[in-house]
Amino acid sequence: SESIMEEIFIKRSQQKKKTSPLNYKERWFVLTQEKIAYYDFDPEKGKRKGLRGSVDLEKIKCVETVQPEPNAPQERTYAFQIVYDEGPLYVYAKNEDVRDQWIKKLKEMVRFNKDLMQKYHPCSWMDGLWLCCHQEVKQAMGCKVLDN
Numbered sequence: 001s002e003s004i005m006e007e008i009f010i011k012r013s014q015q016k017k018k019t020s021p022l023n024y025k026e027r028w029f030v031l032t033q034e035k036i037a038y039y040d041f042d043p044e045k046g047k048r049k050g051l052r053g054s055v056d057l058e059k060i061k062c063v064e065t066v067q068p069e070p071n072a073p074q075e076r077t078y079a080f081q082i083v084y085d086e087g088p089l090y091v092y093a094k095n096e097d098v099r100d101q102w103i104k105k106l107k108e109m110v111r112f113n114k115d116l117m118q119k120y121h122p123c124s125w126m127d128g129l130w131l132c133c134h135q136e137v138k139q140a141m142g143c144k145v146l147d148n
């Protein structure tokens with residue numbers, strides 16, 4: 001189905017091993033009724049290229065802001081997390097307004113999902129541990145209660 005929102009975000013790769021380097025790539029994100037997908041794109045032509053991945057909205061368990069990583073560069077200030085059954089995904093917006101628009105819309109679209117999280121991690125998973133609570137199990141229950 002047609003797109004609801006589109007945006008260029010930086011995304012953080014999933015770090016398979018705590019010793020493997022993290023990398024950050026600019027991707028073209030497209031939100032539709034059933035999924036959030038991201039693509040490679042040509043910045044010169046402003047053209048979308050290949051699909052790189054997607055997450056079905058029904059698999060999402062949490063969409064929240066996340067604290068910037070320690071010493072994050074300015075382009076990774078406005079961070080948010082999309083948590084699904086395979087773990088957390090980190091996305092960085094160019095400003096607070098764009099980030100908050102996407103979080104608001106994603107929350108609205110997943111509000112009836114089953115197994116939504118009641119607690120989340122306010123900091124990211126990095127190098128084998130949660131930077132908020134220092135638990136070393138990626139599936140560890142969130143350490144902060146979600147209000148409202």
Ligand SMILES: O=C1Cc2cc(OC(F)(F)F)ccc2N1
Binds near residue numbers: 091
């Ligand atoms: O390795 C990956 C794959 C990925 C996808 C993504 O955005 C989402 F949710 F798929 F739309 C955000 C971050 C990452 N990191």
